[in-house]
Amino acid sequence: MSQLVQPSQRIDALDIIRGFAIFGIFFVNVPDMIGNGVSFATSYTGAGAMIRLLYDMFIQTKFYTIFSFLFGLGFYLFMQSAARRALPVYRLFTRRLLLLLLIGIAHYVLLWQGDILHAYGLFGFLLLLFYKRSAKTILTWSITLLSLYALLIVLLGLAASYTDASGDTIGLFPHVPDMRMRINHLFSNGLENLSLLVFEVLGLFLLGLYAGKKRWFERLHLYQGAIKRLQWISAGFTLLLFIPMVAYYATHPIYNTLQNYGYTHLTGKTLAVFYVCTLLRLIHRFGSYRFQGLAAVGRMALTNYLTQTLLTMGLLRLVWNDAGTAPLWMGTIYAVVILIVQTFCSKLWLRFYQMGPVEWIWRAGTYGQFSPLRHKSSANQEPKRGR
Numbered sequence: 001m002s003q004l005v006q007p008s009q010r011i012d013a014l015d016i017i018r019g020f021a022i023f024g025i026f027f028v029n030v031p032d033m034i035g036n037g038v039s040f041a042t043s044y045t046g047a048g049a050m051i052r053l054l055y056d057m058f059i060q061t062k063f064y065t066i067f068s069f070l071f072g073l074g075f076y077l078f079m080q081s082a083a084r085r086a087l088p089v090y091r092l093f094t095r096r097l098l099l100l101l102l103i104g105i106a107h108y109v110l111l112w113q114g115d116i117l118h119a120y121g122l123f124g125f126l127l128l129l130f131y132k133r134s135a136k137t138i139l140t141w142s143i144t145l146l147s148l149y150a151l152l153i154v155l156l157g158l159a160a161s162y163t164d165a166s167g168d169t170i171g172l173f174p175h176v177p178d179m180r181m182r183i184n185h186l187f188s189n190g191l192e193n194l195s196l197l198v199f200e201v202l203g204l205f206l207l208g209l210y211a212g213k214k215r216w217f218e219r220l221h222l223y224q225g226a227i228k229r230l231q232w233i234s235a236g237f238t239l240l241l242f243i244p245m246v247a248y249y250a251t252h253p254i255y256n257t258l259q260n261y262g263y264t265h266l267t268g269k270t271l272a273v274f275y276v277c278t279l280l281r282l283i284h285r286f287g288s289y290r291f292q293g294l295a296a297v298g299r300m301a302l303t304n305y306l307t308q309t310l311l312t313m314g315l316l317r318l319v320w321n322d323a324g325t326a327p328l329w330m331g332t333i334y335a336v337v338i339l340i341v342q343t344f345c346s347k348l349w350l351r352f353y354q355m356g357p358v359e360w361i362w363r364a365g366t367y368g369q370f371s372p373l374r375h376k377s378s379a380n381q382e383p384k385r386g387r
Helices: 012-034 046-058 063-084 089-110 117-127 135-156 179-213 224-251 257-286 288-299 301-318 328-352 357-367 376-380
Strands: none
Touching: 012 046, 012 063, 012 257, 012 288, 012 301, 012 328, 046 224, 046 257, 046 328, 063 089, 063 117, 063 179, 063 257, 089 117, 089 179, 089 301, 089 357, 117 179, 135 179, 135 257, 224 257, 257 288, 288 301, 288 328, 301 328, 301 357
16 A cells, blocks of 8 residues: 555546646636626627637637546556555545535535545546546447537536526525535536536546547557547638628627637637647657646646635635626736746745655555655755754
8 A cells, every 4th residue: 555655647638628627627617706797698799709709719618628538548557556466446436526525515515615636536436447448338328428418518508507687696696505504506407507517527437438548648659640540630620610600700799609609619629639639749759847837736736726716715705895897808817816826836835845745645545655745855855053
């Protein structure tokens, strides 16, 4: 057990992509956190319409796609690492999921109902059913689930659980209800959301598991030609899907984001592929060292995700009371500032510590013991205290 809790060898590209995904997820979350996102209004005019269009084209649905894929890949790497040490892989991952589920529920009830961790904690148990299945079977299930969900979105439009046109602001400032209302929301609206979300998230999990079984990220140097082709193919499909989105914006004085959601969802997959391929090519050309800021954020992904909510909710309650009336561009600038601060703090923290504080607690709960948090070199450099 003590061998496994030591820091494992990391794949730099995964940390960089994970950090990039955390950045994008925060951009998506900020409008709904402060009160001017699609959970509050679906129609926009003027500069707000332009910004909302750009969000739908380049940000909305793109980054949770990447993050969910990485979760499935991380599942495979975790199980393989434990199996090499003859540890109880299913028991460890079950404990890991239960801890993530508890963190997610606390995040949902205490801070913000846009939490995704509780969904990952629940859906992760389904991954256990596929761990020993063949790569071909896993890919078939992944494509089937993703296709069914995409068809549902395209045919029916926006699912009712994604947003509430009546202005449901449960857990969002300034409409902060009591704890009973928050818990009731979790077991009503929250479960309704999960019943639809499971098809897409599990499909993305399985695609990540497939990538792990095929060892894509362990042999990136062999796939540079394929990555380049996939980058351009995904870019082509994305541009084609952008055409009706831009046409709708140009021909309507009021931009309704729901009218474009089918295209927003589809570009969430094609543009996510383009983003990942582009990052992989940049890493291959310039080296992972050039992206150490993103890598640091990715290594502390759970800590940074929760800190984003804590900082934003604290600001809303203490300083920015009327944030919901602010234009969308103000939230975008705020997100940029927070992400710059998180990048600096993540790099500084990892100079002295081996992982983020929440990751350290999560790891300890998984393995049943605390591993050293500080780097040995930094611990040895501490000045000795006199007697």
